[in-house]
Amino acid sequence: MSDPQLSNEAAVRVKKTKSTVLQRNRDPKLGLKVTLGFIVALIFISPIIWMLFVSVKPNGFSTTQPLEWFLPPYTLYNYVDIMFGSLIFRWLFNSLIVAVITTVLTLIITSLAAFAISQMKFRFKNFIFIFFLLGLMIPGEATIIPLYEVAKSFGLIDTYAGLILPMIASPLGVIILKSFFDNVPKEVIESAIIDGCSYFKLFYKIVLPLAKPALSAIGIFTFIGSWNNFLWPYLSILSETLYTLPVGLPVFNSTYSQAYVQPMTANAIASIPVIIAFLLFEKQIVKGISFTGIKG
Amino acid sequence: MIKKQWIQDLKAIPFLLPFFVAYMIFTIFPIFKGLEMSLYDWTLVRKLEFVGLENYIKMFTDRHFWRTLWNTTFFVILTTPTMVLLALGLALLSNLNTKLKTFFRGSFFIPSILSVSVISFLMIFMLQPYNGLVNNVIQMLGIDAEPKWMADQGLAWVTIVVVTLWWTVGFNMILFLAALQDIPESLYEASEIDGASRWDMFKYITLPQLIPIGRVVLLLQILASYKVFAQILLITGGGPGGATRPLIQYIYEVGFNQNNLGYAATMSYALFFILLILSIIQLKSQRSGEN
Numbered sequence: 146m147s148d149p150q151l152s153n154e155a156a157v158r159v160k161k162t163k164s165t166v167l168q169r170n171r172d173p174k175l176g177l178k179v180t181l182g183f184i185v186a187l188i189f190i191s192p193i194i195w196m197l198f199v200s201v202k203p204n205g206f207s208t209t210q211p212l213e214w215f216l217p218p219y220t221l222y223n224y225v226d227i228m229f230g231s232l233i234f235r236w237l238f239n240s241l242i243v244a245v246i247t248t249v250l251t252l253i254i255t256s257l258a259a260f261a262i263s264q265m266k267f268r269f270k271n272f273i274f275i276f277f278l279l280g281l282m283i284p285g286e287a288t289i290i291p292l293y294e295v296a297k298s299f300g301l302i303d304t305y306a307g308l309i310l311p312m313i314a315s316p317l318g319v320i321i322l323k324s325f326f327d328n329v330p331k332e333v334i335e336s337a338i339i340d341g342c343s344y345f346k347l348f349y350k351i352v353l354p355l356a357k358p359a360l361s362a363i364g365i366f367t368f369i370g371s372w373n374n375f376l377w378p379y380l381s382i383l384s385e386t387l388y389t390l391p392v393g394l395p396v397f398n399s400t401y402s403q404a405y406v407q408p409m410t411a412n413a414i415a416s417i418p419v420i421i422a423f424l425l426f427e428k429q430i431v432k433g434i435s436f437t438g439i440k441g
Numbered sequence: 442m443i444k445k446q447w448i449q450d451l452k453a454i455p456f457l458l459p460f461f462v463a464y465m466i467f468t469i470f471p472i473f474k475g476l477e478m479s480l481y482d483w484t485l486v487r488k489l490e491f492v493g494l495e496n497y498i499k500m501f502t503d504r505h506f507w508r509t510l511w512n513t514t515f516f517v518i519l520t521t522p523t524m525v526l527l528a529l530g531l532a533l534l535s536n537l538n539t540k541l542k543t544f545f546r547g548s549f550f551i552p553s554i555l556s557v558s559v560i561s562f563l564m565i566f567m568l569q570p571y572n573g574l575v576n577n578v579i580q581m582l583g584i585d586a587e588p589k590w591m592a593d594q595g596l597a598w599v600t601i602v603v604v605t606l607w608w609t610v611g612f613n614m615i616l617f618l619a620a621l622q623d624i625p626e627s628l629y630e631a632s633e634i635d636g637a638s639r640w641d642m643f644k645y646i647t648l649p650q651l652i653p654i655g656r657v658v659l660l661l662q663i664l665a666s667y668k669v670f671a672q673i674l675l676i677t678g679g680g681p682g683g684a685t686r687p688l689i690q691y692i693y694e695v696g697f698n699q700n701n702l703g704y705a706a707t708m709s710y711a712l713f714f715i716l717l718i719l720s721i722i723q724l725k726s727q728r729s730g731e732n
Contacts, residue, residue, distance in 0.1 A: 172639060175537065175538070178537055179539045182537060182539075182545050186534075186548035186549065187548070189548045189549055192563050192564070193551065193552070193555075193563075195563075196559075207572050209571070209577050210577065211574060211577045211578050214574065253459070254459040254460040255460060257459060257460065258457050258459075261453045261457050262457075265449070265452065265453045266449050267446075267449050267452070268446065273461075277460075280468050281720070282720040282724070283469075283472065283713075284664070284713070284720070287668075287709050287712040287713035288468075288471040288472060288475055288713065289692075290475065290478065290696050290706045290709045291471040291472070291706055291709070292471045293696075293702075294471075294702065295466065295467065295470055295471050295474055296467075299466075312467075314460055314467060316464070344452055344456070345455075348456075372556070373554075373556045373557060375556075375558065375671040376671065380693070380697070390558070391558045392558075394558040394559065394562065395561075395562070395675055398558075398562045405566060408566065409566065412558075412559045412563060415555075415556055416556070416559050419556075420555075423547075423551060423554050424547075427546075430550075431546070431550075431615055431618075434616065434619075435615055435616060435618070435619030
């Protein structure tokens, strides 16, 4: 016991047990709960796992034995076939380009407006802010018919611009960013102004870099929202080459309604990018939800 | 002084203008446009004659309007309490002190980032009779049944509710999870010293601390459920026999299939007011929760 390393280890162990006691790890039913959680988690992802397995099955594969879905033979032929033999690649590209531009434009216009409301002095500021807040109460789904008419009069039906522009004015984004900008220390801003810094420089050199967490939360949600948006693209796009994935997939799937493999491969192609993105950004996404969800 | 104020005002314009223009054109203007449209006969091609309140009168006597509004309300009634309870349950599971918790959170959340088209068709294929995965599993368990999930009214509702829960519960779970992690550890430590059981802790500490976020989840869920459209359109098409058709689908059909944008806009207004009232209740209750 005089071995210093051993006693050190013992100390670590004591410390560990102590901290787990404090974390209330003495739950007698913990094992049971973890098992329950494991089963529920499996049920939750089993459809996605099934989709991925079916997507690598040979063409025309079908079975009544559940296990056979998961056993070989496998092939990647469907992926190649669908990527080159259908419009899915084009739809993937459309979704991506629309989501990226929507996100960038949303971040630009909401952060500019939030900066003005947070840091600048001008007349009717409170009135303008409340006017923007009203937008929170206006559900896009309920104004979709007149929006169609408005978009039509601007020549935006069946265009990329029509998919993007109606989605970029996010009042929630302005509110979140404004409260973030409000917390930038006054001394920083005052000294920058004394140094002769213009408002625009103050905005993009000082305030914007400090707001990265808020910007990334808004960015991630705008991106996911745009990527998965269904109703507006469904109404406003007529040509197949301009479909986004959510609008194109149903068309594709119903042409193959008797088959299993092609639709599942198409669904997998649509899902794999977002699943990878989720695994990469998991922490930010989770933080972003708890952050925007409570304030919204 | 007055001159200086002008300069200040002018400086704010470039910052405010881009958002203001987009907001006016695509958020505010459609509200007034909708009001105008609801007073006219209006086709997909152009505005026809002024009909006054005719569309509104038609709406109040249109049994399809009431049926689809009821279907939507029924969907809200079915999904809201189950959503809150399921989200809470999953959050508690994700908060267990185990190495698997990242796996739990990921599994519960991943469905909600998938496109509605993907989740809908995944379910259609899994629920197909004869060689769909679900029925095969049911039979593997020794139950001799071949449920037709989309053809029976009750089963169609079950399908839609289960799919919606599976698809969207992840977001709500994370709200609960964040609230769970915000509960001060000292509360539990103190009650432990007082000899409280784990059930007591849950009942007297955890649950009361979760009430504010529970209220937010509840109201957000009601709002979201009133906007239900895509998963029903894609999974049951509103069937069987219109039994699951929601209001937005009916608005869409009137506008784009029956070429009557004026009447579609009128019904949009009904939905607009329902959602507006719910939003106001939400904002009010959130404010009272903060105070």
